Each structure stands twice: as C-alpha cells, then as structure tokens.
Amino acid sequence: MKMDKTHTYIERINRVIDYIESNLEDEITLDDLAGIADLSKYHFHRIFHSFTNESLYGFISRLRIERAATFLLLQERSLTEIALSCGFNDSATFSRAFKKQFKMSATEWKKKHNSKIHQDKNRKSTNNISMKIPKEGHLNVLLTEEKDLHDMHIAYIRHTGSYAGNLKLFKSLHKKLMEWATPSGLTKNPQTKDLVIYHDSMGITDNDKLRISLGIIIPEGTRVSGEIGSLCISKGKYLLCRFEVHKDEFGQAWTQVFRTILPQRGLQTDDGYCFELYPPNCYNKAKETTLVDIYVPIKRIE
Structure with a gap:
C-alpha cells in the first residue's frame, strides 16, 4: 500500500x-464498526486483521476478558457484576x-494473583505498569488530591x-507528535501538556499486544489525520x-x-483511562528526575 493509503487506514482502525x-x-x-471505519464490511474485516493481526471478534473478546481480569484485582465487585460491565451476557x-x-477459573486466577500481591510480588493495573514494591520503601508523594476533571x-x-x-521509542513517538503539533501552534498553548x-x-496482555498512546491536550474540534x-x-x-521520580521509579510510583x-483513602478504580500527565519543564537535568502527575479514575469502596 502507498504511504498515504496506509496512514488513512491507520486513522480509521485507530478510530x-x-x-x-x-x-x-x-x-x-x-x-457499527464498518461505518466508523467508512469501509464495506468485507474490506473492513480484511484491513482490521492486516493491521492488528487479530480477527475483529477475537480482538473484542480478548479486550473484554483482559479488562475483567484487571477489574478482578482492582475492584470490589462480584464476578457477575464484572462480567456484565465487560460486555458478557x-x-x-x-x-x-x-x-x-x-x-x-476467574476465582482461581484472582486468588493466585492476590496471593502474589500479599507476598510483595508483581501486581498489575489498568495503566499497564508492572508494579513491584521495592525493599527500600515508598517514594515521597508531593501531592495527593481528589479532583473533578472536565472532558479532556x-x-x-x-x-x-x-x-x-x-526510552528511544518514547522519544521517537514524541518527535512524531511534535512534528504534527508544532506547525499548528498547539505547542505554544499554555494548556498543552504531554x-x-x-x-x-x-502481565495480563501479551507483550506484543500492549498498547500505549503518547499524547497532548488539544482544543475540542482540532482536526487530526x-x-x-x-x-x-x-x-x-x-x-x-x-x-x-528517577527513570527507573515510574513503576514504583504506580504501585x-x-x-x-487508594486503599488508605477508601477508594478503588473506576472505569476509564489511567494516565500520566507531565507539566511543562518537568525534567530536572541536575537531579535527573521527572515530575509526573498520575491520574486514576476513582469511586468509593462500598
């Protein structure tokens, strides 16, 4: 496929x-999905598989099961409630x-992974960080605050x-994003943050299927392609x-x-994106540290 056609398909499949x-x-x-992609159902099936290396319904089923597995660890809900919230009948x-x-079984899986947590081994989260509690203790939290956010x-x-x-991958992604954003003047907006x-x-999703999105906040209606x-x-x-944090402490912060x-405040994760937000000039070259705001959608433990 020509490059412009490839980019068109990437845009549609991402949507x-x-x-x-x-x-x-x-x-x-x-x-519905073929309509969103603006393709015939026949061509949509083929193009989706070529870009994801998964069948459409295999992809949907995998995401539902993996989300349920994550909820089993992070939410105090019954199996039935979790199943229904992930699209199972x-x-x-x-x-x-x-x-x-x-x-x-889901019960066996939860018991196995909760046992690992209590033994200070790996724990998984919706933000896709593999988390470990280091022997040296906790990081210093500069700010903890419950916030009501508007749509971003x-x-x-x-x-x-x-x-x-x-790190090379993240720098490459950021460079491509800035090459798109800079000509539009978006990087000059004081509200723009990485x-x-x-x-x-x-640990739940196979490594070759893990997805990350590096982004910036933009005004509503900004055109992308x-x-x-x-x-x-x-x-x-x-x-x-x-x-x-230092470069090797991000996972520790998420942990x-x-x-x-979250448990100390009587909170659990709610549905939605977990994300890292970086304020301007977040990197301290002298200390080799990065200032990072971690956001988690929350609700009270009932």
Whole structure:
C-alpha cells in the first residue's frame, strides 16, 4: 500500500479501536464498526486483521476478558457484576471465556494473583505498569488530591508492542507528535501538556499486544489525520498523585498509588483511562528526575 493509503487506514482502525475500548460493556456490531471505519464490511474485516493481526471478534473478546481480569484485582465487585460491565451476557459465558484464555477459573486466577500481591510480588493495573514494591520503601508523594476533571480532548500517536524501558521509542513517538503539533501552534498553548495513556495491563496482555498512546491536550474540534488520532478522557472524579521520580521509579510510583494510597483513602478504580500527565519543564537535568502527575479514575469502596 502507498504511504498515504496506509496512514488513512491507520486513522480509521485507530478510530475503531478507540470506539471498541470505550464501549466494551455494550453490544458492538460489525455494521457499527464498518461505518466508523467508512469501509464495506468485507474490506473492513480484511484491513482490521492486516493491521492488528487479530480477527475483529477475537480482538473484542480478548479486550473484554483482559479488562475483567484487571477489574478482578482492582475492584470490589462480584464476578457477575464484572462480567456484565465487560460486555458478557451472563457469568456463565464469561467464566467459559475466561478459563479458555487463562487456563483457570476467574476465582482461581484472582486468588493466585492476590496471593502474589500479599507476598510483595508483581501486581498489575489498568495503566499497564508492572508494579513491584521495592525493599527500600515508598517514594515521597508531593501531592495527593481528589479532583473533578472536565472532558479532556487528546491528540495521540499510538504504539503496539513491548515498550518497557525503551526510552528511544518514547522519544521517537514524541518527535512524531511534535512534528504534527508544532506547525499548528498547539505547542505554544499554555494548556498543552504531554501525557501517556496505558491501555492494557502488563502481565495480563501479551507483550506484543500492549498498547500505549503518547499524547497532548488539544482544543475540542482540532482536526487530526493519519498516525495522529484523537480521543476524549471523560469527565469524572480522579485521584491525582504527584511524584518526582528517577527513570527507573515510574513503576514504583504506580504501585504505590494502587497498593497503598487508594486503599488508605477508601477508594478503588473506576472505569476509564489511567494516565500520566507531565507539566511543562518537568525534567530536572541536575537531579535527573521527572515530575509526573498520575491520574486514576476513582469511586468509593462500598
């Protein structure tokens, strides 16, 4: 395919994936998705598979099961409630699908991973950080605050595949995003901030299917195209935790949010994107540290 055609398809498939991810709890039809992609159903199936290396319904099913697995660890809800919130018609259908993917029941899977948490081993989160509690203790939290956020419109560039520790990858993605944003004057807007959205959970999703979106906040209605997509982080209540971290401490910061700060405040994660937000001039060259705001959608533990 020619480059311009490839970019057109990337734009359309990203729109479809964003729609799927935002509507996993609802019925998702081929007609709807083909319409979003502006393709015939026949060509949409083929193009979706060529860009994701997964069948359409295999992709949807995998995202639903992986979201349910994440909710099992981070939300105090029954299996039936989790199943319905992830788009399964009933708990029996969910149980069969879960066991097929993870080779054990959802109850066994939760018990196994909760046991690991209590032993200070890896824990997984909706933000896709593999989390460990280090022996040296907790990081210093500069700010912890519950905030009501308005809708935030984001322009992003997305990567699918392994990314942990790959600073070169993040720099490359940021460069491409800035090459798009700078000519439009978006980088001069004082409201513009860099952010990273982690769509999947490391340790639940296979490394070659992990998705991250590196983005900037944009005015509503800003036009995007090609590799640059757009999405909306929905308004709602979020927990903000601010850290100053070295390059190897990001995972530790996320761990502290999910493992310590949320439970201490009587909170659990709600549906929505978890993300990192970077204020201007966030990097301290002298100290080799980065100022990062971690945002998690929240609700009270009932």
